[in-house]
Amino acid sequence: MTASIGSTVTATAGKDGAARSRRGADLIVKSNLLLVFLALCVVASLLAPQFLTGRNIANLLQQSSLTGIVAIGMTMVVLTAGIDLSVGSVAAFGGMTIALLMAAGVPVVPAILVSVAAGAVFGAFMGGLSAYLSLPSFMTTLAGLTAVRGLTYLLTDGKPAEASGSEAFQLLGGGFIGYVPIVGIIFVAITVLAAVVLRGTTFGEYVYAVGSNKEAARLSGLPVRGLITTVFAVSGALAALAGVLLTSRLTVGQPTAFNGLELDAIAAVVLGGTNLFGGRGGVFGTFVAVLLLSVLRNLCNLLGLGSFFQMVVTGLILLVALVLNMLIERRGARA
Amino acid sequence: MTERLRMTGIVKRFPGTVALDGVELSVLPGEVHCLLGENGAGKSTLMKILAGSYQPDEGTILLDGRPFRPATPHAGLAAGIAVIYQELDLLPDLTVAQNLLLGRAPRLGPFVRRGRRARLAREALDRVGAAFPVTARVRDLPIAAQQLTAIAKALTADARVIVMDEPSATLSESELRAVFDVIRSLTAEGRSVIFISHRMEEVMEIGDRATVLRDGRTAGVYDLASTGRDEIVAAMIGEARELVGATGRPAPEGEPLLSVERVHVPGLIDVRGIDVRPGEVVGLAGLGGAGRTTLLRALFGDLKAQVTARLDGRPLKVPGPASAVRAGLALVPESRKEQGLMLGLSVSRNAAISALGRPPWLLPGRLGRRITEPALASLGVKAAGPAQPVGQLSGGNQQKVVLAKWITRGGIRVLLLDEPTRGLDVGAKADLYRQVRHLADQGVAVLLASSELNELTANADRIQVLYEGRNVACFDPRVSPESVIAHTVITGATP
Numbered sequence: 001m002t003a004s005i006g007s008t009v010t011a012t013a014g015k016d017g018a019a020r021s022r023r024g025a026d027l028i029v030k031s032n033l034l035l036v037f038l039a040l041c042v043v044a045s046l047l048a049p050q051f052l053t054g055r056n057i058a059n060l061l062q063q064s065s066l067t068g069i070v071a072i073g074m075t076m077v078v079l080t081a082g083i084d085l086s087v088g089s090v091a092a093f094g095g096m097t098i099a100l101l102m103a104a105g106v107p108v109v110p111a112i113l114v115s116v117a118a119g120a121v122f123g124a125f126m127g128g129l130s131a132y133l134s135l136p137s138f139m140t141t142l143a144g145l146t147a148v149r150g151l152t153y154l155l156t157d158g159k160p161a162e163a164s165g166s167e168a169f170q171l172l173g174g175g176f177i178g179y180v181p182i183v184g185i186i187f188v189a190i191t192v193l194a195a196v197v198l199r200g201t202t203f204g205e206y207v208y209a210v211g212s213n214k215e216a217a218r219l220s221g222l223p224v225r226g227l228i229t230t231v232f233a234v235s236g237a238l239a240a241l242a243g244v245l246l247t248s249r250l251t252v253g254q255p256t257a258f259n260g261l262e263l264d265a266i267a268a269v270v271l272g273g274t275n276l277f278g279g280r281g282g283v284f285g286t287f288v289a290v291l292l293l294s295v296l297r298n299l300c301n302l303l304g305l306g307s308f309f310q311m312v313v314t315g316l317i318l319l320v321a322l323v324l325n326m327l328i329e330r331r332g333a334r335a
Numbered sequence: 336m337t338e339r340l341r342m343t344g345i346v347k348r349f350p351g352t353v354a355l356d357g358v359e360l361s362v363l364p365g366e367v368h369c370l371l372g373e374n375g376a377g378k379s380t381l382m383k384i385l386a387g388s389y390q391p392d393e394g395t396i397l398l399d400g401r402p403f404r405p406a407t408p409h410a411g412l413a414a415g416i417a418v419i420y421q422e423l424d425l426l427p428d429l430t431v432a433q434n435l436l437l438g439r440a441p442r443l444g445p446f447v448r449r450g451r452r453a454r455l456a457r458e459a460l461d462r463v464g465a466a467f468p469v470t471a472r473v474r475d476l477p478i479a480a481q482q483l484t485a486i487a488k489a490l491t492a493d494a495r496v497i498v499m500d501e502p503s504a505t506l507s508e509s510e511l512r513a514v515f516d517v518i519r520s521l522t523a524e525g526r527s528v529i530f531i532s533h534r535m536e537e538v539m540e541i542g543d544r545a546t547v548l549r550d551g552r553t554a555g556v557y558d559l560a561s562t563g564r565d566e567i568v569a570a571m572i573g574e575a576r577e578l579v580g581a582t583g584r585p586a587p588e589g590e591p592l593l594s595v596e597r598v599h600v601p602g603l604i605d606v607r608g609i610d611v612r613p614g615e616v617v618g619l620a621g622l623g624g625a626g627r628t629t630l631l632r633a634l635f636g637d638l639k640a641q642v643t644a645r646l647d648g649r650p651l652k653v654p655g656p657a658s659a660v661r662a663g664l665a666l667v668p669e670s671r672k673e674q675g676l677m678l679g680l681s682v683s684r685n686a687a688i689s690a691l692g693r694p695p696w697l698l699p700g701r702l703g704r705r706i707t708e709p710a711l712a713s714l715g716v717k718a719a720g721p722a723q724p725v726g727q728l729s730g731g732n733q734q735k736v737v738l739a740k741w742i743t744r745g746g747i748r749v750l751l752l753d754e755p756t757r758g759l760d761v762g763a764k765a766d767l768y769r770q771v772r773h774l775a776d777q778g779v780a781v782l783l784a785s786s787e788l789n790e791l792t793a794n795a796d797r798i799q800v801l802y803e804g805r806n807v808a809c810f811d812p813r814v815s816p817e818s819v820i821a822h823t824v825i826t827g828a829t830p
Binding site: 206217222223 | 637656666679689
C-alpha cells in the first residue's frame, strides 16, 4: 500500500474549507427562513399593534396547525420524491367519519382511531399502487383526490354531519391551555416526533436514501416499496387527524372542508426548503414555513387587505423563496 | 504545419481548489491527440473550457491561429469544437435525424423540412459507416450505434476539432474497431481528434501524440510512435506503481461456497455450472451483451430469472435484492452513480445504509459514523470527512464507498462485482483490486465481471467466458495466455 492510500479518511485543507462553507450555506438556508419569519413578525407588530396580542397569536397558531399537521406528512412524502395530492379529500373524509361515528354513539377514542386509520388505509392504498406498480404518485393521488372527495360526499349525500360529541372531544380541536391552543401543541408534538423519526431512526434514514436514489436503495437491499407505502399511510393518517381536529372545533363535519389543502401543504414544504425531487430537506423548515405563511395571511387580514391580495402575496413569497434557495444551493454545489 | 489548436497557460480555479494550473495543449490538423491523466488530473475541466462550458481564469486559446474564447457550448460548436461526452448527450426519445440536427434543422419559415433533414442525417450517418435508419429512436439503438450517432452529430456541425471523452468505456471490442475506423477517416480529412481514454492499448493504437496531465499541469507531450507505454504510464501516475494486482498465489481449494447450477433468462442468458469457492475470484469475461450483467443481476434477484443455485450447500432463493442481501450476497453494480450511491447524501450515510436493517433501530447520526469508520478507514477512502456528500468524491473513492457499504453491513458471503473499475484511473484500479483480494482472503467468494481482459487475467483465479448468453469456456489465467482467452471471448470458439 502506498502512503497516500493507506491512511484513514483524510481531511485536506481545501476540501475541509469547502465542506465548512457548504455547512455554512446549509445553515443560511435554514436560518434564512427563520430570519425572514422573525423579520416578518417584527414588521407585523409595527404595522398592526393587534398582531402581538395573545389572542391573535393563539388564533394564528390554531389556524395554521391543521395545515401544519398535514404539511408534516407531506414533507415525508416529498422526501421520498413522491407527492400526495389527496390530503384535502382524505382530511375531509376523516372529519366526516368522526362526525358520523360520534353521532352514532361511538366513544371518542375508538372513533378517532377509526377515522385516522381510514386515512392511513387510503394513503397506503395510493402509495402502494405507486410503489408496487411503479406509477407516479402524482397520478395515483390525483385519482384519490377525486375519488375520496366523492366518497366523502356520498357519506351524507353532501350534507354536513352534526358531531353530537362530548365536551372533551370539542376541547381537542377548540380548547386552549392558557393562550396555547391544544391543536398547536399537537402540531408541535407531531413535528418533533417526525423530526426524531427522520433524523434518529433507520426508517428516517431509509426515507432520505429512497428519495436520494431509489435504484441504489433497492440494490442496497432496502425495502423500498414497503417504505413508500408506509410514508403515504402516515401522510393519509395525519390528513385524517387534521379532519378530526376540524370537526372537533366546529362540532360539525363538513364534506366540503379542506378544498385545496394539498396546495397549501406543498407550498409550505417547498418554502421550507425540502427538495421536490426528494432526499433533501426536513420538517423543521416546513414548521417555520407554515407559521410564516399564516403570519403573512394574518397580517393581510389585520391590515384589511382582501384575500385576493393575500393570494398574490403568497405566490410572490413562494417564488422569492424558491429563487433564493436555488441560488444558495448553486453556491453550495460549486464549493 | 500550423497548429489547429493551442491552449496556453490555462488556469481554472474552483472555490478551495485549483483544477488547472497553467496547462499547455497543442493539437495539429489531422492528428489523433490523446489526452491522458489519472482521474482528477484536469482532463474534463480542460475539455469543458475548450467546449465553452467553463471560462478559464487565465490563459489563451488559439484556434487555427486566431484567438478563441467560447462563452457557451453553442458558441464552441459554432466555431468547430464538438465534444462527445462519455454520457452521450443525445435525447433518447427523439429520432436519430432529430438529434443530428437539433437546433439546426433545415426550415421553411416555421416548418421543419423533414425530407431535407432526413437526407442530411443520412449523409452524416453514411460518412461514419452507420447502416441504421435515421428514423430510429436513439433509445432503441445499441450503445455503439448511439456513439456513432454522436460522432455523426459532430460531423453535421462541420467540427474541426472533435473531442471524444472515453468513447471505449461502453463499447465492445468489435464496436470499438468501427469507431476507430471512423476516427481514421476523420483525420484523413484533416480534422483533429482529441481522444481521452484510460486504456493504454487503445491509446497506443489510435493516437499520434499524447499530452499527459498530472495534478492540473502538463506533465509531458509524447510522440506515441517512439515512446514506450511504461514511460507514459509513469508520467501519468508520477511514480512507478504496478499496473494491476498480480495473481501471485495458488488457487483456493475446497468445496464451492456458491454453486450455480443454472441461471436461465429466456432470450437472454442460459448459464450452467459456475462454482465459486471461498476466497476465490472467478472472472466473467465476454463482449458487451454477452450476459455478464444479466447473470449478476439474476443472481442478486434484480430481474425475473430461473435460478438454480446453492449457497453453502443450501438452495439459494432470491426473489428480490433485499432477500439476496439477507442471504449474504452483495452487489457492486455497473453504474455506481445511478445504482450504487445516494450522491446527495454523505459518505457515512451511504456506507451505513445497508447495515441499518437490523436492531438497534434507533440511529443517532454519530452511531452511523462510528459503525462505518472501520470500513472507510481500512479501504482508505479519501474525503474531506464523513459528512462530505459522496457525489463530490472521485470515481475511485466513490467505488470504495460502495464496497464500504457492504463491509459495514458485514456477513458478506458472495461479492458480485459488475465492471467495478469503469472510469477509474490506473492507481485507483490497483487499489480497488487489492481491497477485493483482501475480502476474498477473508473467505468471501467473488464473481468479477469485467470487459478489461487484462484485469481479469491479473486478478481472477479462474475466468468463465460468456458468449451470447452462454458460458462457453473456463480458463486458468496462470496457464492460458491472454491471447487465447481473448480469442474465445471474441469468437465464442473453444481452443
